[in-house]
Amino acid sequence: MKLSKTADYSLRILSFMAKKPEQIHTAKDLVAKLNISDKYLRRLMTQLSKTGFIKSIQGREGGYSFTKPTEQIFVSQIIDAVDGLEKYMGCIMGFGDCSDDNPCALHKKWAKVRSQIMILFETTSIAEMAEKDVQKV
Amino acid sequence: MKLSKTADYSLRILSFMAKKPEQIHTAKDLVAKLNISDKYLRRLMTQLSKTGFIKSIQGREGGYSFTKPTEQIFVSQIIDAVDGLEKYMGCIMGFGDCSDDNPCALHKKWAKVRSQIMILFETTSIAEMAEKDVQKV
DNA sequence: TTTAAATACTACCTGTAAGTATTATTTATT
């Protein structure tokens, strides 16, 4: 399983910013550090600002900063904001109607794993990610 | 997480065929039963024949049939054949270089879940899928 | 031997995620 590049970028960007959560980060700096296409990152920053995790400060000396403690921002929320969690949490077989009552062949096994993924996303905060090194490429 | 439509189609097609493993199945019949685009299914059948799970029989009275017991065909093999397993088993963050030695922030948690998914794929045979109903849409 | 019913091949179309280019707007500094 891979996240979309957009979700992936979002996690890397916010994790990087969370290393210095009080600081105002510029798009220019983020691009230089994170190896993400300049224009795409800028558009994504605007989007992330609209979702409310960060706020943008326009004009000279502007940039982006968090609106709340990074301990209170979870991976699940970010993925949900940019891609929609259902993109990853939906049925592995692509079936629309999924429930325990109306299971398909893989359901029992899959539902177990799916809940593990959900827990992973829901219990990992950006603060936690920032503690470690996410600078890999 | 969702499989690609192609992988998804492959599982549904082979699971359906595995309900009557000795029978020769025509593309026409599969399309009618499985609600998959006609031309796309046919192209996919040719591809699946080339991978060796099934063999094609050309000409009138032709169709497709298994080359080996459906107990010996596993979900992981099918996904690997059509998409490449690495598409799903690679790093959740999209990083190229993944190992326990050089972990990124999510690695420990993710690697655990990933192995669960692998086990699910590797231990579920087409025969097992066929036992249950995969006729959902 | 002709025909019908099946698969195989090749080329083209379409929608979407990702990437790029240009211009407009905001605001601290000078």
Place this chain on the structure above:
DNA sequence: AATAAATAATACTTACAGGTAGTATTTAAA
């Protein structure tokens, strides 16, 4: 007030998965 340095908005381009169309080939049955 002018400038510089930042974000915002809009539109265009590209690559690829998925879908479609038409034609060629194969083979059992009539």
